[in-house]
Amino acid sequence: MTLADIQRQFETWLVTGNDAPGGCLGPDAAAGLGVYLNNYRSQLVDCLHTAFPCAVQWIGEDDFLAACRAHIMGHPPHHWNLDSYPASFAAQAAALFPDSPVSCELLELEQALSEAMVAADRAPLTRESLPVINWEAASITHAAGGRIVLHRTNAAQIHAALVRGQQPPEAVRQAEPAHVLIWRERFTPCFRVLDADEAAILASLEQPQTFIAICERLVDQLGESAGIARAGALLARWADDQAVSVID
Amino acid sequence: MPDDHLFGLGLRRPHYDAFLSGSVAVDFVEVISENFMFAGGHPQHVLTTVRGHYPVALHGVSLSIGSASGLDADYLRQLRALVDRVDPLLVSDHISWSRHPGFNSHDLLPLPYTQEALTIVAANVQQAQDAIGRQMIFENPSSYLDFTASEMPEWEFVAQLCAQTGCGLLLDVNNVFVSGRNLGFDPDVFIANFPMQHVRQIHLAGHTAGEPLLIDTHDQPVVQGVWDLYRKAMARLPRVATMIERDDNIPELPELLAELDVARANARTARSPQQASA
Numbered sequence: 001m002t003l004a005d006i007q008r009q010f011e012t013w014l015v016t017g018n019d020a021p022g023g024c025l026g027p028d029a030a031a032g033l034g035v036y037l038n039n040y041r042s043q044l045v046d047c048l049h050t051a052f053p054c055a056v057q058w059i060g061e062d063d064f065l066a067a068c069r070a071h072i073m074g075h076p077p078h079h080w081n082l083d084s085y086p087a088s089f090a091a092q093a094a095a096l097f098p099d100s101p102v103s104c105e106l107l108e109l110e111q112a113l114s115e116a117m118v119a120a121d122r123a124p125l126t127r128e129s130l131p132v133i134n135w136e137a138a139s140i141t142h143a144a145g146g147r148i149v150l151h152r153t154n155a156a157q158i159h160a161a162l163v164r165g166q167q168p169p170e171a172v173r174q175a176e177p178a179h180v181l182i183w184r185e186r187f188t189p190c191f192r193v194l195d196a197d198e199a200a201i202l203a204s205l206e207q208p209q210t211f212i213a214i215c216e217r218l219v220d221q222l223g224e225s226a227g228i229a230r231a232g233a234l235l236a237r238w239a240d241d242q243a244v245s246v247i248d
Numbered sequence: 249m250p251d252d253h254l255f256g257l258g259l260r261r262p263h264y265d266a267f268l269s270g271s272v273a274v275d276f277v278e279v280i281s282e283n284f285m286f287a288g289g290h291p292q293h294v295l296t297t298v299r300g301h302y303p304v305a306l307h308g309v310s311l312s313i314g315s316a317s318g319l320d321a322d323y324l325r326q327l328r329a330l331v332d333r334v335d336p337l338l339v340s341d342h343i344s345w346s347r348h349p350g351f352n353s354h355d356l357l358p359l360p361y362t363q364e365a366l367t368i369v370a371a372n373v374q375q376a377q378d379a380i381g382r383q384m385i386f387e388n389p390s391s392y393l394d395f396t397a398s399e400m401p402e403w404e405f406v407a408q409l410c411a412q413t414g415c416g417l418l419l420d421v422n423n424v425f426v427s428g429r430n431l432g433f434d435p436d437v438f439i440a441n442f443p444m445q446h447v448r449q450i451h452l453a454g455h456t457a458g459e460p461l462l463i464d465t466h467d468q469p470v471v472q473g474v475w476d477l478y479r480k481a482m483a484r485l486p487r488v489a490t491m492i493e494r495d496d497n498i499p500e501l502p503e504l505l506a507e508l509d510v511a512r513a514n515a516r517t518a519r520s521p522q523q524a525s526a
Contacts, residue, residue, distance in 0.1 A: 001397065003365050004316035007348045007357075014353055024360065024397050031461055032393030032430070039355045080310040080323045080347065081282060082354045121288035144288060187290040 014040045015076045044072045044085060051086035051114060054162040055106040059097070067096045083118075087111055102171040105155035109191065112182040116145025116189040124185070124242035130235070139208035139247045145184040146244070148194070148203050150177045156193050179203070185242045192241070197221065198234055208247050211235065253482075253515050254337075254489040255508050256305070263501050264294060270301030272501065274508070276337050278491050281308040285326045295334065303337040305449065305489065306330060307418075310352075313372045313386065314345030314359045324379040331380045338449050338489065340385045340418045341376075343369070343406065360395035361405040366412075373413040385416035385448045390423040390455075390464035394431050402427075407443040417443065420451040421478045422470065422493075426462040435477055444484040452478060452511060453493040467496035469507060475514050482518035490515065 001024050009021035013033065020033050045068045049056060056064045071092060077085045089096075090111035093104035122144045125133075154172045161168040179199030182191045194202065201214055211231070219227030238244045256276035259267055266272050277298055284295045298304065310323060331339060344356035359365050377384055386409070388402060400408075406417055419442060428435035454468030470478075470492065482488070490511050492504060 002316070003314075003360065003362070003368055006360065006395075006397075007316055007345060010357055011348045011351045011353070014355075015351070024395050025393055026396055029393040032391075035392040035458070035461060035463065036353075036355060036357060040353050043354055077352045077354060078350050080312070080320050080352055081285065082310075083282075085354075118286035118289040118291060121292065184289060187293065 052110045054159050102153045102155045113189040116184040119145035122245040125239050125246050127239045141208040143183040143245045252487040256491040276303040278305040281306045305338040306336045308341040311341040312345050312347040315347045317349050328380045342387045344389045356389050361398040361400050370412045373415050385418045387418040391427040403441040410446040416448040417446045418449040419447045422453040425474050426464050430461045450490040466493050479514050479518040482515045
């Protein structure tokens, strides 16, 4: 039996819990195989449990654990980085929790916050930097970890309540989808629900935009005076939140 | 105390503030490599700051040096980037495997000690050392089963691996104790035969008594039997870096520093038994 054969047998054993490796192990291997199987499964469950603390609270320990077990059986990890495994769980949320759109959106939100936590650093726009930026040349883009997710429920409000240790509101399906911005402020990932016009602008920042272009867009929508005022208010809010980055 | 030995601790989250301030009296800090393979954010800040205060040893768990299918090119690139950023004291991983094409167990799975496995592992070690541009050291794993196919004892396997590749070794004394109990070999014989000339680092840790096996949990203090083996190993070692691994049930830092003082005392005893008994 080659090393590749042995490793294939171990993979089958760990993924299914059936067909223990045979022909290459001593007669007393059962206990040891059990240790490896338990290590494999418990580590993945711990990983998912740690990655989604609010979703665990919302879904409940028993149902979350059952979903973990189903996911681990159906979607074994393949990447070298264990921290990438929760992404596969969040991606399967609709299949794991078909009757709970809030659970799906909580998983998506917590996954996005985790990714923002370790995203590449970008210098944020701050109040202090506002006066020294050459606005003719500078472009605005997302802050570190910046992205927008679409929520059709009040999952963002539920998450905020759970983080604060408060009783979460009842689940509500919203009449209009909400845009939620996720980003990292220094070392802390954060999010907030956006107004529609702000969401449209921030969604376009995958391609950096000049502030002048943003002003022109708002002037087209609101008229000159209101458009410029709105652009100024958004810029001030972004600087306070460190929610965008500026590229010279 | 011999002034050429180094004594360190692992960087764990409950102790971040102390290590970030540089106030912990250790010679080096060991970090889990994969915990710092991120593009930015707090992990980068922590590693950069801690490296400003201490030499850093990188300890990996995901290289999968025993994979019959070879190494992961993306992982090697990430490890190289980390090595370039940290200029580490040592770079280590385990003599084990975790990856098979399309699957990663995220556990340190055992290898049979065969000529075929040695050929595969040696080729992988060469590739890894070439990729990061420096020597790596490899840790003896804790084992819960052995293979009827094995053709040589573990110490002979690692000695040949070092001879073929120029890699070094990380001797985990607790793993010797755990594997000895689980597989029924004498840890003293293992230590006596281990190729100490290649050892650059030592791990000490605690374990849990399962039924019927000992489990390498890193959640307890080092037991007396491991200290006894440590002294026997240290008596045969030149300059080496010793650290205490604690990954769960992590105590306050003073408790770990006190345990590190025990390591220093045992090293002193091993080096100079007459002085110690005087």
